[in-house]
Amino acid sequence: MTTTTTTTKPVASREAFGNALEALGREFPHLVVLDADLSKSTMSMKFAKAYPARFLEMGIQEANMLGTAAGLALCGKIPFCCSFACFISGRFDQIKMSVAYSGAAVRIIGTHAGVGIGEDGYSQQGLEDLGLMRSLPGMLVLQPGDDVETEQMIRVLMTHRSPAYVRLTRQKLPRVHRDGYRFEPGKLDVLARHGTDALLLCTGGTVGPAVDAAARLAQGGGPRVTVGNVHTIKPIDADGIAALARECKRVITVEDHNVVGGMGSAVVEALAERHLVPVKRLGVQDVFGESGTPEELYRRHHLDAEGIADDVRDWLTRR
């Protein structure tokens, strides 16, 4: 089974999110959406237009928005709380106390994740959010790889009764899933099996480039890898990943996030405790982000298909 990126028009996961919310508004009368002056960017605006009575414009007050969403959740509402990943995860204490430790089923949406946002620079590039959210007991941490997965994820969250964080991209993502794909929370999604020279794990913005990189490597006679999409960063599918890691002997992770605390860290933690295989973490190497075009930044951090392919080849050869 080999999936490559299809020719369908790429869609940003924030856009798929906005569409999904709007579509679910009728079915779920308790759905309430909150935004902090970014509804045009997070795409919650679509829901706001369709269901104005259930949209709360909170102004530029992320802390107050999170607390308000917690109160709504504790009284039976289904709140989606939207902002940029950097701003919303920056209100960590509110997420920790008012959401997580209160058991408030707030669905926290962090858009514009990673260096993939481009020119705005480091202050707007959520690069630590996965690490923060992962540290909270009971927090479900998700990151979809394309529009199909995003829409299914949002639907699953409607009936999920505990706190969740979803990390979305500004940039458009190529579709990697076929029609009929079923998102299963907590289960590794194998996207391609070119071979078992290594297991290449990706998430969010790096899913498309990783799938491409794997295809290039296979075509170029390079290492033949299996590609896994880690859409659920917490709870990480330790069993699923370990099983494939045993087969492949080497694991490489790639993400648009600081390698400290992100998906790669979660994978390392899971595998190290089973004393399995060597792991290489690709991603933002514990440096600040910067301004540039998204393409330039993906190039710089080796998050594009070429960079990933090079790094995979180098690391596997060097060992």
Place this chain on the structure above:
Amino acid sequence: MTTPTVADITQRKPPAWSLPPLDTPGSRAIPVDTLRRFADECRLDIVEMLCRAGSGHPGGSFSAINLTTTLFLDEMRHRPHEPRWPERDRLVLSKGHAVPSLYAPLAQLGYLRRDELWTLRRLGSRLQGHPANMLCPGIEASTGSLGQGLSVAQGMALAGLMDGKGKDPAFRVYCITGDGELQEGQVWEAAMSAPRHKVHNLTVIMDCNGGQIDGLVKDVLDLEPLADKWKAFNWHVLTIDGHDFVQFRAALQAARAETTRPTAIIARTTKGHGASLFEKDLVGWHGKTPTRDEANQVIAEILGRLG
């Protein structure tokens, strides 16, 4: 040193409170004498549980107890036998360190077994050092990092409006903050937000006891003019003596009559109110617990009052 010998307070049987049903709309016109006695019974349990725990916050618990007593007995609609009754009024204690001022009335009303009070702050107890709603019945939100409760209360109040009929909310929401706590920026985010969202079923009660850890509030970071600040944020503002049951009841009635704005009640209180030992050193008794002798001294004073 004069150490009055007092009976073990844990063996004291609390009065059988003959209260009307508590799930009817307030005010329930509970006699002031009942409120006063209930608050003092709670004070006895608070000083005992803090003495046994060996850590905790007596000053702010004593200053808030007349407020929580009035809310639970006279004002809020709730069902002690059904803590999660969906239509209940909600109380969020934003000044989480004063949580004994919730545990004691919750025990008197039957939410908790009274002997569970003596497990406060012990390993495995539902009675955490600061409120934990996932563990303890009657606690609506986890707090303890100051400044967050009013936002949560606002969200609850919004849910109450969404589930209500017309201008009638499905339930009302109360939030007790400290005064030192008002130094937190998030409080003012919520202060700006609630009138914008017209959450008239939300009442914030500021337990202004004047003290905080590093000193008096007016010296550490003064809040005045406090009423003017809330008025400027478009709240319905009332200032009362926070130990006067009649004044507090009237303020809550006025809050209920509001149909457009949230209400802010500035309750002027004394830290440690009801125990002369605590009142002598407002700042000192913020986060220090009494020794056995000191506790007995406080207990004797309260028992003397109860007669």
